[in-house]
Amino acid sequence: MITIKEIAAQLGLSTTTVSNVIHGKTGEVSPETIGRVRSFLEEVEYVPNISARNLAQNRSKIIGVVLKAWERKYENIFRDPFVAEMIGGIEKAIREQGYFMMLYISDDIAEILQYVSTWNADGLILFCMLDDDALRVRKKYRKPIVCIDTYIDKQTEAAFGDFFLNVGLDDQKGACEAVRYLTQQGHKRIGFLSDNRVGVDLARFRGYRKALEEAGIEYSDRNFFMLYYEKNVMDANFAQLAEKAKDFTAVFCCSDLYAVMLTEACAARGIKVPEDLSVVGFDDNIYSRLCRPPLTTMHQDAEYKGHLAAMKLIDMIRGSVPGEKEITLTSALVIRESVRQLKR
Amino acid sequence: MITIKEIAAQLGLSTTTVSNVIHGKTGEVSPETIGRVRSFLEEVEYVPNISARNLAQNRSKIIGVVLKAWERKYENIFRDPFVAEMIGGIEKAIREQGYFMMLYISDDIAEILQYVSTWNADGLILFCMLDDDALRVRKKYRKPIVCIDTYIDKQTEAAFGDFFLNVGLDDQKGACEAVRYLTQQGHKRIGFLSDNRVGVDLARFRGYRKALEEAGIEYSDRNFFMLYYEKNVMDANFAQLAEKAKDFTAVFCCSDLYAVMLTEACAARGIKVPEDLSVVGFDDNIYSRLCRPPLTTMHQDAEYKGHLAAMKLIDMIRGSVPGEKEITLTSALVIRESVRQLKR
DNA sequence: TTGAAAGCGCTAACAA
DNA sequence: TTGTTAGCGCTTTCAA
Numbered sequence: 001m002i003t004i005k006e007i008a009a010q011l012g013l014s015t016t017t018v019s020n021v022i023h024g025k026t027g028e029v030s031p032e033t034i035g036r037v038r039s040f041l042e043e044v045e046y047v048p049n050i051s052a053r054n055l056a057q058n059r060s061k062i063i064g065v066v067l068k069a070w071e072r073k074y075e076n077i078f079r080d081p082f083v084a085e086m087i088g089g090i091e092k093a094i095r096e097q098g099y100f101m102m103l104y105i106s107d108d109i110a111e112i113l114q115y116v117s118t119w120n121a122d123g124l125i126l127f128c129m130l131d132d133d134a135l136r137v138r139k140k141y142r143k144p145i146v147c148i149d150t151y152i153d154k155q156t157e158a159a160f161g162d163f164f165l166n167v168g169l170d171d172q173k174g175a176c177e178a179v180r181y182l183t184q185q186g187h188k189r190i191g192f193l194s195d196n197r198v199g200v201d202l203a204r205f206r207g208y209r210k211a212l213e214e215a216g217i218e219y220s221d222r223n224f225f226m227l228y229y230e231k232n233v234m235d236a237n238f239a240q241l242a243e244k245a246k247d248f249t250a251v252f253c254c255s256d257l258y259a260v261m262l263t264e265a266c267a268a269r270g271i272k273v274p275e276d277l278s279v280v281g282f283d284d285n286i287y288s289r290l291c292r293p294p295l296t297t298m299h300q301d302a303e304y305k306g307h308l309a310a311m312k313l314i315d316m317i318r319g320s321v322p323g324e325k326e327i328t329l330t331s332a333l334v335i336r337e338s339v340r341q342l343k344r
Numbered sequence: 345m346i347t348i349k350e351i352a353a354q355l356g357l358s359t360t361t362v363s364n365v366i367h368g369k370t371g372e373v374s375p376e377t378i379g380r381v382r383s384f385l386e387e388v389e390y391v392p393n394i395s396a397r398n399l400a401q402n403r404s405k406i407i408g409v410v411l412k413a414w415e416r417k418y419e420n421i422f423r424d425p426f427v428a429e430m431i432g433g434i435e436k437a438i439r440e441q442g443y444f445m446m447l448y449i450s451d452d453i454a455e456i457l458q459y460v461s462t463w464n465a466d467g468l469i470l471f472c473m474l475d476d477d478a479l480r481v482r483k484k485y486r487k488p489i490v491c492i493d494t495y496i497d498k499q500t501e502a503a504f505g506d507f508f509l510n511v512g513l514d515d516q517k518g519a520c521e522a523v524r525y526l527t528q529q530g531h532k533r534i535g536f537l538s539d540n541r542v543g544v545d546l547a548r549f550r551g552y553r554k555a556l557e558e559a560g561i562e563y564s565d566r567n568f569f570m571l572y573y574e575k576n577v578m579d580a581n582f583a584q585l586a587e588k589a590k591d592f593t594a595v596f597c598c599s600d601l602y603a604v605m606l607t608e609a610c611a612a613r614g615i616k617v618p619e620d621l622s623v624v625g626f627d628d629n630i631y632s633r634l635c636r637p638p639l640t641t642m643h644q645d646a647e648y649k650g651h652l653a654a655m656k657l658i659d660m661i662r663g664s665v666p667g668e669k670e671i672t673l674t675s676a677l678v679i680r681e682s683v684r685q686l687k688r
Numbered sequence: 689t690t691g692a693a694a695g696c697g698c699t700a701a702c703a704a
Numbered sequence: 705t706t707g708t709t710a711g712c713g714c715t716t717t718c719a720a
Binding site for chain 4: 352358374398400
């Protein structure tokens with residue numbers, strides 16, 4: 001690999017001049033020299049050493065995509081089509097804009113901070129983080145950050161400073177609409193399935209409660225279908241939930257995957273969807289279209305979410321302060337065949 | 345961010361000593377100094393500057409994961425569950441071994457080489473490349489390379505030198521088995537569906553031909569269901585293929601996704617799987633389990649493939665020359681419900 | 689319009 | 705056991 005220094009020597013120029021040509025600081029160099037340098041660069045296929053450049057400029061062109069891996073939920077994070085699509089969108093934007101993506105997956109914020117600062121990442125996209133995780137990152141990392149799907153309350157928001165943004169979804173509204181659709185179809189005993197009670201799923205739970213309220217339906221904690229996502233207890237867990245589902249006419253699930261898994265667990269026990277149980281999912285990913293019956297679900301555009309987050313981050317890296325601290329994308333109900341209309 | 349130099353100054357030591365402690369070159373430092381330095385490092389939360397380290401050591405701890413993006417087939421590369429799972433496996437291995445993953449996606453080998461050398465990646469995992477693409481990379485990049493699913497003929501193999509390995513699958517055998525299963529079920533008019541005639545799919549095509557031969561079935565080029573994967577022609581394409589399928593009793597598809605899409609296109613035209621048409625897929629990914637009917641398909645373990653490739657690469661980076669240039673993983677038929685037994 | 693030289697933070701050969 | 709110092713390749717200030 002040839003260096004600037006050698007090039008300068010061979011051309012009888014200084015490194016400054018060569019460097020200037022490389023960076024198109026063409027005002028300071030004579031046209032003739034420019035030509036000479038340019039063609040020589042081509043000839044020797046000069047490739048800069050990014051480590052050296054980064055060291056000299058104190059930046060990196062790296063965008064850190066940080067995933068907080070909750071225990072064993074994400075053994076293979078890409079297996080979740082929502083995550084996969086989103087990362088695809090992020091990657092595309094980063095590449096288009098001439099940045100590089102480095103993935104930091106860890107369940108330990110301290111470790112994440114290590115990675116990020118050791119590589120001197122120019123900006124961060126944070127995913128799967130609760131607000132206090134994100135805040136801990138922010139405390140130590142002063143460059144631009146975009147969160148995806150993190151719920152941050154108005155009070156702490158200020159602590160994130162400028163050069164911060166969250167890209168989220170109207171989860172509450174979406175869930176509310178989905179459940180309202182169920183009540184409109186005559187359902188009254190409606191379960192709520194999730195594996196946690198925080199962040200996004202909490203918002204969706206609130207939407208669920210709201211829809212019940214609107215319809216004058218009492219909520220009992222028994223309605224909560226709590227899922228434990230450890231690999232080996234999954235099946236037993238779904239078996240239980242399928243049993244439990246016999247007392248309900250519908251279940252709203254916080255993800256398409258879970259909706260599909262519930263459907264299958266039910267099928268194995270002779271409970272048919274939608275005849276015996278109506279099921280609604282969330283995300284509208286590939287699962288919902290492939291499964292039988294095709295799933296009624298809340299649509300969101302994961303790829304766009306990722307792409308947008310990355311573009312906004314890059315805007316910030318380039319110096320523009322975002323006008324708002326929160327962008328809320330919208331969801332929309334997609335009606336397919338997993339919900340049955342009950343006679344009133 | 346504090347530097348080694350400052351630390352040395354504050355401790356009244358030299359940078360060498362500090363550096364030695366950091367790297368555990370503890371034989372050369374007195375226990376007392378070690379303790380002093382270690383606790384100070386903790387206290388100030390020292391994080392090394394990787395750019396500086398890389399520059400000084402001429403390495404990077406980066407493993408480049410290179411995807412050659414064929415035209416518009418991979419608008420969002422992660423949407424393909426095979427790719428997604430494989431990358432998940434790669435990522436996990438890289439992380440576990442203390443390396444970092446950088447993704448380079450491009451349809452241009454020259455550009456890929458730029459990225460790779462500008463970052464001075466310690467090793468490369470090449471995916472979606474034909475042998476001559478891989479060879480072009482090898483010509484310019486002398487550090488360890490692992491290919492995944494690249495078919496390299498024995499003659500050019502030597503040109504890749506040591507520190508090279510391909511991780512592949514017994515595609516031909518797998519396809520042959522799958523098609524043999526069809527012939528055993530009494531099928532004679534069996535189509536072959538793919539979007540290309542090279543590399544992996546070519547091997548599978550050969551397996552398909554072999555199985556036909558074994559069963560004494562003539563092959564005609566009409567049996568080839570060629571797919572054009574551009575987004576907007578996909579549907580029309582499948583419509584056509586579904587029509588064409590009326591002349592066949594079975595189709596072997598080179599991927600689960602295509603198998604599922606064919607199934608749906610057929611369903612839309614009143615052609616039922618497996619009653620009217622038997623379908624076999626390849627990969628055994630999530631699609632095959634979610635779709636209706638569940639797909640009979642050749643299983644392979646994408647995550648393991650990726651993990652293995654990364655581990656082998658890291659072995660090489662650490663200096664060990666692999667014993668062979670090719671590791672061939674095995675596939676296995678998974679029988680579900682998409683194939684019908686014909687009466688003989 | 690061009691060049692000299694300092695410095696980015698770290699490593700490692702060599703000296704003490 | 706510890707310290708001095710010369711790089712690694714590039715950018716950038718300042719001088720010519």
